[in-house]
Amino acid sequence: MRNQEPPLLPERWSGAYVSYWSPMQEDDQLTSGFCWFDYGRNICRIDGLFNPWSEEKTGYRLWMSEIGDAARGRTFKRKVAYAREREADGVRLHDALLDDELGPFAELFLPRDLLTRHETEAVEPAVVLGVEAEGWRCARPGKGPITLYFQAGTDRLLRMVTESERGRVSVRDFPNLQTGPIGEEVFQLGG
Incomplete structure (x- = not known):
């Protein structure tokens, strides 16, 4: 049965994600990672290859772990660069730990009440990751619209689609939310 109102995201959730662009361009990458959201503690963590990131322009792929602690108003980022180097027997990856970053952090990347705090409309039901899904699209001030797809009749997030000003969309699928x-140790990276 379809939700009559857009759902809140679960109080605590975690899962792997797959990130890609649509339509894909020649140098676009399919990436993946893992995320944790604990709305009771107002904190999240996202680990994975950064997307979008131009290996051609920077010379490396960027893996990043970020803990966004809105309760304390700060973020912590750990980054690793992976560069390809041609060698006689093929291409090798070389890793380099980059400087950690600390900074301000006001709000979680995906607020629990995102769909109830902004103007939201239902979109046509769809099959997402092989599951019947219902979608909700909302306009966000100063940002492109976002559509969240949930397993029909639940608050289980399956897909997030963020529209860009260039006519492309960023897609993140959550196949195993x-x-x-969530253990406290998940949010203790870097002390």
Whole structure:
């Protein structure tokens, strides 16, 4: 049964994600990572290859782990650069730990009440990751519209589609989202 109102995201959730652009361009990458959101503690963590990131322009792929602690108003980022180097027997990857970054952080990347705090409309039901899904699109001030797809009749997020000003969309799929407690150690990267 379809939700009559857009759902809140679960109080605590985590899961792997797959990130890509649509339509894909020649140098676009399919990337993946893992994220944790604990709205009760107002904190999140996202680990994965950064997307978009131009290996051609920078000379490396960027892996990043970011803990966004809105309760304390700060973010912590750990980054690793992976550069390809041609050698006689093929291409080798070389890693380099980049400087950690600290900075201000006002709000979680994906607020729990995103769909209820902005003007939101239902979109046509779809099949997402092989599951019947219902979608909700909302306009965000100063940002492109975002559409969240949930397993029909639930708050289980399956896909997030963010529209850009260039006519392309950023897609993040969540094939194995889990709800429930998240250990404190998940949010202790870098002290």
